[in-house]
Amino acid sequence: MAPQDFTAAAGPASSEHLLDSTLETIDTAEALVTEAAQRLGIDEDDIPGLGMAIRECVANAVVHGNRYSTKKKVHLRVGVGEKSLEVLVGDEGDGFAVMDVPDPLAEENILKQSGRGILLIRAFVDEFAVRKREPQGTEVRLVKHLPQ
Amino acid sequence: MSLNMTTRQVGDVTVIDASGRITLGEGSSAFRDMVRDLASQGHKKLLLNLGDVSYIDSSGIGEMVSGFTTITNHGGMLKLLGLNKRVKDLLQITKLYTVFEVFDDEAEGVRSFQ
Numbered sequence: 001m002a003p004q005d006f007t008a009a010a011g012p013a014s015s016e017h018l019l020d021s022t023l024e025t026i027d028t029a030e031a032l033v034t035e036a037a038q039r040l041g042i043d044e045d046d047i048p049g050l051g052m053a054i055r056e057c058v059a060n061a062v063v064h065g066n067r068y069s070t071k072k073k074v075h076l077r078v079g080v081g082e083k084s085l086e087v088l089v090g091d092e093g094d095g096f097a098v099m100d101v102p103d104p105l106a107e108e109n110i111l112k113q114s115g116r117g118i119l120l121i122r123a124f125v126d127e128f129a130v131r132k133r134e135p136q137g138t139e140v141r142l143v144k145h146l147p148q
Numbered sequence: 149m150s151l152n153m154t155t156r157q158v159g160d161v162t163v164i165d166a167s168g169r170i171t172l173g174e175g176s177s178a179f180r181d182m183v184r185d186l187a188s189q190g191h192k193k194l195l196l197n198l199g200d201v202s203y204i205d206s207s208g209i210g211e212m213v214s215g216f217t218t219i220t221n222h223g224g225m226l227k228l229l230g231l232n233k234r235v236k237d238l239l240q241i242t243k244l245y246t247v248f249e250v251f252d253d254e255a256e257g258v259r260s261f262q
Contacts, residue, residue, distance in 0.1 A: 112210075120242075
């Protein structure tokens with residue numbers, strides 16, 4: 001995927017968090033983002049899906065990116081703009097290419113145990129992008145817009 | 149809330165009543181262990197009741213698919229019962245509606261194995 005403009009929304013309610021590479025971090029990140037989404041006025045019906053997208057994204061960072069390393073952190077930024085919520089999730093892993101993830105909807109992959117996380121993330125947010133994180137790792141950007 | 153599971157027999161069909169969340173970590177591994185145990189004990193007709201399951205993530209979906217494959221490889225079948233809207237949406241998104249037989253009514257689900 002081509003590099004994206006990752007300029008985070010930077011409203012007064014934006015926040016940054018440095019989180020451990022544990023499964024508990026998935027719950028923490030979901031709670032932080034859904035709270036921000038409710039404050040911003042994201043449609044209540046959209047919040048469970050947004051929560052799932054965040055959970056999948058942070059799970060990828062913890063499990064595949066940082067591989068549960070106690071020396072590596074998950075970087076979470078919740079950017080609250082006027083019309084959208086932007087979430088950046090970074091890890092300190094070896095990086096990955098979205099294009100290398102097999103299509104989980106392809107017939108030959110439908111019975112595979114894993115590989116559906118990115119599909120679910122894309123299904124529940126309005127914008128999704130991945131870039132290399134400097135100096136190390138991967139950063140994922142998710143955006144959910146307010147209803148028009 | 150973590151995952152709780154109990155089993156009961158309805159004729160020769162084993163109904164697994166699950167409640168809670170099937171997610172990365174404890175929930176999905178508990179589900180995996182139960183399906184493997186049932187398969188090794190010779191249970192071949194499994195009806196997974198998800199009526200009280202509030203949340204499933206991609207790891208949980210993966211375990212359900214893995215369970216389906218395990219039981220199928222043992223000559224059996226795993227079918228689903230009582231999905232809430234959110235879980236139905238997940239099966240639609242992942243196209244797993246083409247894999248799993250899904251029932252809203254338990255008696256109908258049990259009869260489908262005959």
